[in-house]
Amino acid sequence: NAGVTQTPKFQVLKTGQSMTLQCAQDMNHNSMYWYRQDPGMGLRLIYYSASEGTTDKGEVPNGYNVSRLNKREFSLRLESAAPSQTSVYFCASSEVPTYGYTFGSGTRLTVV
Amino acid sequence: GQQVMQIPQYQHVQEGEDFTTYCNSSTTLSNIQWYKQRPGGHPVFLIQLVKSGEVKKQKRLTFQFGEAKKNSSLHITATQTTDVGTYFCAGPQTGTASKLTFGTGTRLQVTL
Numbered sequence: 219n220a221g222v223t224q225t226p227k228f229q230v231l232k233t234g235q236s237m238t239l240q241c242a243q244d245m246n247h248n249s250m251y252w253y254r255q256d257p258g259m260g261l262r263l264i265y266y267s268a269s270e271g272t273t274d275k276g277e278v279p280n281g282y283n284v285s286r287l288n289k290r291e292f293s294l295r296l297e298s299a300a301p302s303q304t305s306v307y308f309c310a311s312s313e314v315p316t317y318g319y320t321f322g323s324g325t326r327l328t329v330v
Numbered sequence: 331g332q333q334v335m336q337i338p339q340y341q342h343v344q345e346g347e348d349f350t351t352y353c354n355s356s357t358t359l360s361n362i363q364w365y366k367q368r369p370g371g372h373p374v375f376l377i378q379l380v381k382s383g384e385v386k387k388q389k390r391l392t393f394q395f396g397e398a399k400k401n402s403s404l405h406i407t408a409t410q411t412t413d414v415g416t417y418f419c420a421g422p423q424t425g426t427a428s429k430l431t432f433g434t435g436t437r438l439q440v441t442l
Contacts, residue, residue, distance in 0.1 A: 251429070261373070261418065261432040268428040276429065308372055315428040318363070319420075321372040 220244050224309050224322035231299040231329045239294040239325050241309030249315045250292035252276075252284060254305040255324075261308070267292055268315050299329045332357050332424045334433040336417075342439040349409050351436035353402040353419035360422050362395055362402040363430070368415040409440045 222243045231237055243250065252264040253276075263276030265284040273284050281303060283295045292311075296303060306326050310319040333356045343349055353362065361380045365373040377386055379395035379402065386393045392405040402419055419433040 249428070253432075260434045263429055263431075266429050274428070310373075316361070316422040316430050317378060318375045319365075319373070319430065320375065323372050 222309055222311055222320050222322035224307075224325050226325060227323065228326050229328070231296075231327065233300060233329060235299050236295070236297050237299065238296075239307055239309075239327075240291070241293065241322060242291045243309075243311040243320070244290065245311060245313070245320065246289070247311035247313050247320070248289070249312045250286065251310045251312075251319065252282075252292070252294045253308045253310065254278065255308060256305050264294065264307075299327075301329045303327065304329045332431050334419060334421060334431050336419060336433040336436050338436055339434065340437045340439070342441070343409050345411060345440050345442050346408050349406040349413070349438055351404050351417050351419075351438075353404075353433050355400045355421055355431075357424045358399050360399075362399075363420045364393060364402075364404055365418045365420060365432075366415050367418065367435075371415075373418060406438075409438070411440050411442065413438060414440050 225240045248269045251266040253261045255261050262278050267273045267286040270289045285293045306324050308324050309322040312319050336353050363378045364376040367373045383397050384395045390407045394403045416435045416437045418435045420430040423429050423431050
């Protein structure tokens with residue numbers, strides 16, 4: 219079982235560039251989430267999708283957009299990358315909201 | 331907004347010593363979850379507690395949910411080097427059943 223797959227694993231962007239982080243899960247989970255993790259800041263929710271066809275903002279949505287493409291896939295887009303978006307990004311999924319998240323292995327993004 | 335704090339932020343123990351991390355929420359939680367993140371890895375779900383005063387054990391790990399459902403603890407007996415990592419608690423955000431707020435985390439270092 220692959221679980222939650224994130225691509226790419228590493229990325230370096232220049233300020234102002236755009237990119238999309240991909241996330242796919244094969245567990246038939248209904249809910250999917252995007253978090254960022256910064257040193258000393260824990261995990262902060264960017265966007266989430268409680269079920270297919272719905273998305274909503276988390277704590278730190280500014281500068282990001284998301285698409286729940288289907289039940290399996292939930293992508294995160296940075297339209298114009300900024301150095302403040304340098305972080306580790308984790309996608310997660312759960313069968314029901316707020317229970318037992320399964321996390322992907324993360325994308326380490328550096329914006330220069 | 332809702333805050334979930336953990337203490338200590340960091341603890342260094344000798345192998346064989348016990349370890350405890352404490353989690354405190356500013357609001358009452360319907361449930362509390364615990365996750366472990368190894369260095370360079372992603373968070374992994376350990377357990378969920380739902381009932382007031384609930385205690386659960388997983389081998390050398392003991393999890394407790396407070397009577398008021400605003401605090402929780404994780405105790406590790408006789409730590410091993412495999413216990414190294416950051417331990418996060420998490421609870422549903424107030425007013426929504428759709429997303430978790432993660433605690434600030436406790437980083438555990440174990441040396442021989």
